[in-house]
Amino acid sequence: PRPPLDLRPRSLSVTRIEKLRRDPYGVYAERILRLAPLGPLGVEPGARETGNLLHEIVAEFTLAHPAGPLPDNAPARIHALAREKFRDRFDDPDFRLFLWPRIEAGLARYIEWERERRPEIASIFIEQNGKLEFPLIDGSGFRLSAIADRIEGRVNGDLVAIDFKSGKAPTKKQVAAGFAPQLTLEAAIIEAGGFEAIEADRVADAEYVRLLGGSGSGLKSLGSNNKPFPQLVAEHIEELRTLLDQFRDPQTPYVPRPYPQFIDEYSDYDHLARVKEWLTGDEGGGE
Numbered sequence: 001p002r003p004p005l006d007l008r009p010r011s012l013s014v015t016r017i018e019k020l021r022r023d024p025y026g027v028y029a030e031r032i033l034r035l036a037p038l039g040p041l042g043v044e045p046g047a048r049e050t051g052n053l054l055h056e057i058v059a060e061f062t063l064a065h066p067a068g069p070l071p072d073n074a075p076a077r078i079h080a081l082a083r084e085k086f087r088d089r090f091d092d093p094d095f096r097l098f099l100w101p102r103i104e105a106g107l108a109r110y111i112e113w114e115r116e117r118r119p120e121i122a123s124i125f126i127e128q129n130g131k132l133e134f135p136l137i138d139g140s141g142f143r144l145s146a147i148a149d150r151i152e153g154r155v156n157g158d159l160v161a162i163d164f165k166s167g168k169a170p171t172k173k174q175v176a177a178g179f180a181p182q183l184t185l186e187a188a189i190i191e192a193g194g195f196e197a198i199e200a201d202r203v204a205d206a207e208y209v210r211l212l213g214g215s216g217s218g219l220k221s222l223g224s225n226n227k228p229f230p231q232l233v234a235e236h237i238e239e240l241r242t243l244l245d246q247f248r249d250p251q252t253p254y255v256p257r258p259y260p261q262f263i264d265e266y267s268d269y270d271h272l273a274r275v276k277e278w279l280t281g282d283e284g285g286g287e
Contacts, residue, residue, distance in 0.1 A: 001025075002253045003032050011143035014185040017240060020247075021179055028254035029269040037268040050099070051166030053085045054211045055149065058110065058164055059126050062150070069118050070111065078107050106212040113209060123153035130195035132188065137245040144240070146186045151198060158204035161186050169208035175222050176232065179259065183208070183222060184229075184236040191233065205229045 009031045012020065020027045029035050061078050065071070082103060089095045128151060132144045150162035161183050170180030183206035193200035206222045206229060223229030246252050256273035270276070 001028055001032075002251060003028065005138075005140075005248060005250055007032050008247055010140060011145065014144065014146045014182045014189075017144070017185060018180060018182055021181065021243065022259060023257050023267055024247075024254040025256035025273045026267050026269050029272055032254075035269070035272075047167060050103075050212070054103070054106070054166050055164055057082050057085055057107070058211065059149075062114075062124055062126050066124055067121070070115055074115075075108060075111050078111060079104065082107055102212055106210070110209070110211060117152075120154050120156070121152050122155045125151040125153075125195070125197055128195050128197055130186070130189040132192050132194045134241070136241070136248050138248045140248060142244055144185060144189060146182075146189050146194075148186055148190075148195065151190065151195070153198075154204075157201075159187075159190060159198070159201055161190065161203055161206040163206070163208050165208050165210050166212040169210060172222060172224065176224070176227060178236055178239050181236045181240070184233045185240060187229070187233045188237040202230055203233060 009027070012027070012031075016027060016031075057078065061081060064077075065074070071077070086095075086100070086103070090100075125148065128148045130146045130148060133141055134144075136142055148161060149164050152160045152162065154160060163183055163186075174180040175184070187203035187206060189195065190198060190203050191200060207220060208222075221229070223232060256270070256275060257267075267275075
């Protein structure tokens, strides 16, 4: 589809930019056709609801302990907070037997992670809203927005952006290639002064931290010796401008899954794009 320019979005969040990079058709269906999937009937809360509650738990716990070392009873406090948040789920035996132990283990790892880094932290900002506006090639304007899970001010003056994941985090290769630019673009907004509570400054690094899943807390750093994180930030904001300029060309289509190797989950709009037909190379039948 090649919709008219006046219908194309003039603002997107950093997470939707990731979608635009990986699956432009999904942005077309969601933002231009304004199609939203209906929730299934009679289904128990799933991964999304669990993830939202885990984010709430970590945010509330951090706001209750905004600076300095954690108290000795921190594990008990976050455990009690989690039991309160998930109180409506304990009637489900599958939740009690399978998911709740994973939640407890994930929060225990989070407390260990938090204790390790507290001596290096001067300030913590939680759930901050930011935005960055800039012009595009055709003279139109665009607004990039973000809600930051956590931004740390270190005692050495560095800023570090943190995003908590209840599911799978992107790999360093995906971030470096520009297919997971959430934290690099969030850093660009910080550096431009787009978060009112945070003084504009260079972001030294960023991390994805896993709250639920396998062992380990997640990626320790998104930068590398070959490409430090500030270099990634500068590259990704320029790549974003180029990408958005391309979509200001009326001939640029919203292609479904242009890079199938970087799509590892089902999209709510795959059936509209008839992905199963062309992704498997099936040439039989058809309308």
